Amino acid sequence: MYETMVKSRYYEDTMVEAYSEGKKPVFNIGAGPVPGEMHLSTGQEPAAVGICAHLKKEDTVTAPHRPHHHAIAKGVDLKKMTAEMFGKVTGLGKGKGGHMHLFDPEVKFSCGGIIAAGIPHAVGAALAAKKKGQDWVAVAFVGEGAANAGGFHESLNLAAVWKLPLIVVVEDNSYGISVSKQDSTAVDSNEKRAAAYGIAGAHVSGNDPIEMYKVSEEAVKRARNGQGPTIIEIETYRFLGHFQGDPELYRDKDEVPNLRKIDPIIKLKELILAEGVSTEEELEVLEAIAKKEVDAAYAFARESADPKPEDALEDVFSK
Template structure:
């Protein structure tokens, strides 16, 4: 879990620099090697590693528009993922999807930019697993704002009725874009909403990866044993803006520095040392290994070829491809 969090953090820190290339002194969203919007997950690593540590390749994960930590924790091909974000032909989607549309069927991972849209997909995957008689689990990661969407309630209700192996993880980073949770949500914790569907609800405080691991273990066990869905909400931190280029006028300037003092990666590092699980040299090796993998992924992306212009007409629906009998 520590190594995965380090890898995720270093990946995002590296993307901050890569994304910023060519976008100053005046911010231009279309400029540089990584054009388009960019939503980074720096600080939210515990939500992903805590539950993905219990998952296997056959389990499904759906993620929202801030998906990199989920993808890394699930084991998505890092080189292909990075190339996709650079718009390269070697990317997961041949460079056509960008960072909000990462699909890796080899590890059953997908994400999308529509708020709450991944939950029904996860319900479908959970239903498929049940019908096939498999012990596969489906996990849907969402932001706390998505818990106010209709898809959240409809999906949980159906999953509870059919006792599907679904786990919904709500990442409460305090803001839906620029709107504070207190101004948008009627309950203090979305975990309380689980009671409406007769399923367990867990609330993880203080961005704690070990507590997230503990409650996730129980949720995954229930799902694999056919006992139905669970809902987990974790209080997590978004160190960066909603998107890169966000002026962040909606929050106090002291908020992020105070949150960084509680950084979960530093906490786990201290715990590993204090409990004698690892020494400084072993931790340094883990950090070096994670950073090497990230550096190689970025080098692969930069060195990969751009798609040919005519590739824009491939992998899309063509009405003329169907005849009158089609």
């Protein structure tokens, strides 16, 4: 889990630099080697690693517009994923989807930019698993803003009726773009909504990867044993803006510096060392391995070929 969190963080830090190329001094969203919007997950790593540590290759994961930590934790091909963001032909979608549309059927991972739209897909995967008689689980990651969308409620109601192996992880990073949770949501924590569907609900406070691991273990067991869905809400923190280029005028200037003082990666490392699970030297080896993999992925993306103009006419519906 620590290695995966380090890999995810280093991946996002590297993307900050790559994405910024060519976009200064005046921000131009279409310029540089990585054009388009970019939503980074720096600080939200515990939500992904805590539950994906329990998942198999056959389990399905759907993610929202901020998907990199989920993809990395699920084992998506890092080279193809990075190439997709750079718009290269070696990408997961031949460079046509970009960072919000990453699809890797090898590990059953997908994501999309429409709020709450990944939950119905996860319900479909859970239904397929049940019909096939498999113990596969479907996990849908959403932001806390998506818990107010119709797709969230309709999906959970159906999953509860059919007792599907579905787990919905609500990542509460306090903001739906720039609107605070307290200004948009009637309940203080979305796992309380589980009672409305007669299913299990659990809350993880403090962006704690160990607690997320424990709560997720129980949820995955319930799902595999035919005991139906679970809602898990984890209190997590977005260290960066909603998107790269976000002026973040809605946040107090001291908010992010204070959040970085309780960085979950630093806290986990301190715990590992204090408990004697690993030595400083052993963790440094893991960190180096993770960073080497990320560097190789970015090098692969930069060296890959750009698509040809006529490629725009391929992989589309035609008469």
